[in-house]
Amino acid sequence: MAAHFPFSALLSEISIYQTGLIVILVTLPLYIVGRGIYYAYFHSLAKIPGPKLYIFSALPYYYYLLKGDWHQQLKLLHDQYGPVVGYTYNDVSFTSATAFKTIYGHNAGGDRNFEKDVRVYSKERPQSNIVNAGNEDHRRMRRLISHAFSEKALANQEEVIKQYVDLFIGRLLVRAKSGEVVDLVAWYNFATFDLIGDLAFGQSFGCLDTEAYHPWVRMIFDTLKILVYKDIAKRLNLSSLIPYLVPAKLKKSTKEHYELSTQTAMKRLETKNMDREDFMSYFLRYNDERGMSAPELADNANILIIAGSETTATLLSGTTFLLLKNPEKYRKVAEEIRTSFQSEDEITISRVNQLSYMLATFSEGFRMCPQCLHLYLVQCQKKEILLMVIFSLRILHCLFPTGKLFKRGEISRIHKAISLRDDLTIPSTQATKNRSSNLSLSAPATVLGRTYAEMRPLLARLLWNFDIKIMPDSLDWNKQKVYTLWEKGSLNVKLTKVERNSA
Template identity: 25%
Template sequence: MAQLLRDRLSLDTVMEKPVLPALGLLAILIIGNTIIKVRFQTIYNAFFHPLAPVPGPWLARISRSYMTPAQAGLHRAQTLRSLHDKYGPVVRIGTNEVSISDWSAYRSIYSQKTSNKTIHFYEDTKLANDGPGNIFTFHSKEAHSARRKLQNPVFSQQAVLENESFIAEKADVLVRRIVSSENGTADVFLLDGLFSLEVILKCAFNRHYGDSPAGDSLTYLRAMDSSAVAIQVRAALPIIQRGVGRHLPGFVGRSYRGWDLWEKMTSALVQGFQANEAAQDTRQRFMATPATMNVDGFLGRRLNQPELVDEMMSIAFAGSGTTSTTLTYLLYSMARDQVRQERLRAELFAAPGHTLGELQDLPFLNAVIKETFRLYPTIISTLPRVLEQSVSVDKYLLPVGAFVGMQNYVHHRDASLFPHPDEFWPERWLVDENAAGSNDKLKDMNAALTPFSLGPRNCIGQNLARAELYIATSRIFTKVRLTLNETMTEWDMEMEDRFNIAPKGRRCLLDVEVLS
């Protein structure tokens, strides 16, 4: 028996000897094959890809993640501007992605026939993990069209005019908060955020808040504002889902937890509206009503609860943070320039009335708002698209399937169209009757100004946003004189690219003088 065991062990050893070398050889072949594939792919991307003629950083030719550090660092738009300054109007920023700075290409790029939203960005930034998506994140044109049709009536100009009293009421609250600020210094970044959010919550849910900047609206604002970092991190690093992100240390983890709180508070607002307001709103005056009561044509049914919460979160985010930061930068710009502030005030005092329609006819007020949109665009970053038709830009043919994008921060600073592009200069928007070609130049400037994008996927809330800016600006500057507080620095107001803009210092301190 012992001999038989020895013979068996000897046989097994003999049989196993070739196995290890064979496994090693297989591993070498797999690794070698992978290296060869990577090298061939790298060579193809660098020299034979349809985008190979497009200039750009060498690393962007072989890495689709070239812009990830800039996006995670919240300076993607500024980085793209630097790249365009170096390489020209069309820049390759990834293996299959280009950025475009030529404003005249905007309409062709964002045409419904030319391109569609990219899954890799909009799916990664949707508000719920594996969630239903919303009007801002849908990739499907049919789904977006149906949701837009569902929501359009409550965002129309007629609806805004019907709700003008809501906006004026909240603008008066904003002025009272500015006037009553401690030691005569107002943090208008915070107060503008509350103003815009409370307009949305009133127009969406018929929810009213008092003058005191505290309580639920302040908690909601801070939760929603903090979540912007998590949304950008998620877009840059999709592997970090909310279940993981909320446990991360530091500001990133706080941002994900803010996202959770924002969702929880929105869910409570939705449930309260369903219980107390939806059925009684027969005129469908409030934004939550059609989403709650009507049928989505694409789905063939009403929205379920997760879909409804996701939709209203997106409306609160898009309708408040964007408008409030635009207003903040408008007040900041005017506080730094007393001559222009007095010119605006004189125009407002001379106006026959301060209804929305009357304010929209004031030339200098229009110029100030347009210049704020240009220099401090509502959406600072790229709106990425995938081409469904090839497009020629400059001397380059961009093929079907290429990712393309433009960003307001870049083409709003086209020096050939906007001289002194980094200067706040509202007068550029006023017609000079004595200057040859003034009207033609102004026509091009207006065509290049795209704070709300263009086409069928443009901002659904732009009528409300414009109304807020006109009404709040007029109410503020007819009541108070603003000057920049001495503690403010240039760094405080540097723009962070959180997709929408936000000042880096998270504050804008202005000294307040009440007009007699």
């Protein structure tokens, strides 16, 4: 008779810890698979078009995000599934202007229709800033910041702007004379960082003077990369592990950038100088009990540096690249500029704003080179509003449960052009106005829209002074990676001074 080994005897040989481990090893995979199947096929968002693998698990999204290729993958998803795509179990991307305006618009009370996603935009410090603030704090901060970005402020600061544009053109004249290749991405960054440093902190970064990036600017670039790691960690409720997940170099740069920006901003605030025409003078002049505390002002100055420099350099670089890849459009813009002014001194902000074809070109550049790519994830707390978006698009008729997250098609903004293409279509005047109006819907839009206006004379004067030829190694410049913002490669060009009769 065969001997039988009793099951009870087996259990007696296994410790309680071993039993727990076995239970985990058996049930965890079942839970993961069951959860994935539920979200992919039975969840109320499962009706939204999108790849089931992405709904089953967010790992593909995280993978492409870390690679810097999510914008390209999102384009492929929209090409395949249409203007509404679910790319995780509770994230939805839209490419419709109607959806954009509803999602990022404001209600009758002045509040945004949707709050920012508190999971991604949770405060990391005691104070808020205009990016992570809720509706009430955002309104309070925006009220004070808006004074520094009014038409009056812009007019008062034009002389400061002109000084940096003069220096920018002067440096490039030397390079044109020597015939050397110029990286316009670097030079645009030099100009925008120097200007915004002066306006935000009362001191330039000195990039144009030294013809090199200030170490602080390098820190800012690293700080932007760390946001990708933070986004993923917060989504996975692993915020406590961020210090261990982020590369040491990025952590060091982020810490140093924050400390330096805070110290510099506080130093400027302590002077209490309201006569100097910079952002802080307006903050000091109009701040009251409903305004911002000193730490909030310092934190927001840090935001202004990024919003007013790197993003503006992206717009300038992208618009220039698109013009160089479309010679007919380039010649038309250059001709408009060169025939509208008798001398370079006439090229002012107000005069440039009368150049309809150039403004349309900037508008198209803004559409095709969107600056803020992975920001502004918002949270749906009102079924009716999101249903209105869906119904107005006549795409889907499904119910979004309260509290679920959704996101705009980041790189597509409000348009169907999701990738950074190199074909340039100049819109009509009305289309230009419509596109420009959309700036007001995305924060920190005031900063971006203002610096967008500030930098028009820079491009106008560049085209007034030089004929520009793109180098062969930059013909595919638009094939870029994205880590919160574009990781722009060199835009190498040759500059030739435009010769004019002195008569």
